[in-house]
Amino acid sequence: MDPIAEIIKKINLGCMTQAKSNTRDREQPMNKTQTFECEICKDAEFIVVNKPIYTEKENGISKEIYGPVAEPCKCRELKYYKRILEGSGISEVFQSKTIREYIPKNDKQKQSKAMAIEYINNFHIIRSQRNNSLGITGQPGSGKTHLTIAISNELLRRGIGVLYLQYREVMTQLKQVINDDEQYQMQMNRFKSAPLLLIDDLFKGAIRDGKVNESEMRIMFELINHRYLKQLPVLVSSEYNINKMIDFDDATGSRIAEMCKGRTIDLIGKELNHRMI
Known part of the structure; x- marks a missing residue:
């Protein structure tokens, strides 16, 4: 032999x-x-x-x-991403969150729930399209994280690998290793290659005194641009609407706008703040 x-x-x-x-x-x-x-x-x-x-x-x-x-x-990749979600610190609170238990308080929330259900049910088709992403923006307590986590939970149950990125926490981690190219790329590649990436609280803390944190914008452009070119979908929750994101950084914001085209909604209004009720 x-x-x-x-x-x-x-x-x-x-x-x-x-x-x-x-x-x-x-x-x-x-x-x-x-x-x-x-x-x-x-x-x-x-x-x-x-x-x-x-x-x-x-x-x-x-x-x-x-x-x-x-x-x-075939279960190995799913379990890998499930372990990542469980280890993210958010899963204990939100792992059981479902679309069904999300109770809309007005027409905007009804639209956002309907959009989430449509995205889940048609994800197998949507994922291969140019506009394959979804964005829910609005004030704190409006339910945007609940909805994006609920979408992730349901897609995980259907065998889709989802990776959770908590913006403020991950930005801190990435900036700590940015001068170590090997460590930086190893961490970034996880977020670049995930079948579906959930970015929670995008740009939170990145704007101070009206100025944009340039290093964070460079990191996010690298990530979003990679996923944009590879047609890999993202779920985005943020306090900033799409127009604001474009104002912060045209290159990054415009790519997010195109990826989420037809599936963005802005939740605003005092009645939407669950933390005040």
Whole structure:
């Protein structure tokens, strides 16, 4: 056997053994009431399949040799993003938030709820479009975070990977490592590549004394521009409406406006402030 083929075979067999071990660990002890989030892999996050693992020649004829290969289960990516959401600090409060429990107080909130439901139900089509994002803006306490989190929770349940970005917290973290290119890119790449990115409280704290924090605007342009070019959707909640975002930074704001075109709403009004009621 070719030495390289032998190495590949050993690697695959090693992965297969680990996957089987993970499955056994989850299956013991077993009882009749035990259930799994994923019945396919029994929460091991890997499955073992029979596939060609190398090719060998016999009498001048190439022959594919099949063997057990460990592959990621389809639940693995979903669980990865779910763990990130749970570790974000917001999940304990908002993990159970649903669209159903969002009670509109006026026509604006009715529109925002209808928009959220339409986005969820048609996301499989919307995600491939140029205008594949959604923005809910307005005053504190108007319910914009509730709605965007509820959308995320429902899409997670439907198998869509969602990554949560709390603007103020993440900006602080990114600026701390901005001079370490490896660390900076490692953190940024998570947000750039997520199937769906939820940006909560966009630009909060970025405007002081009427002036824009330029380093934060550069970071956000890098992130938004990447997702804009790759047609990767975002969910945005912010105290600032789209026009204000464009005023802050035309390049970033105009991209958000195009991505969210047809799916933006501004929630304002004293009756919308849940914290005052």
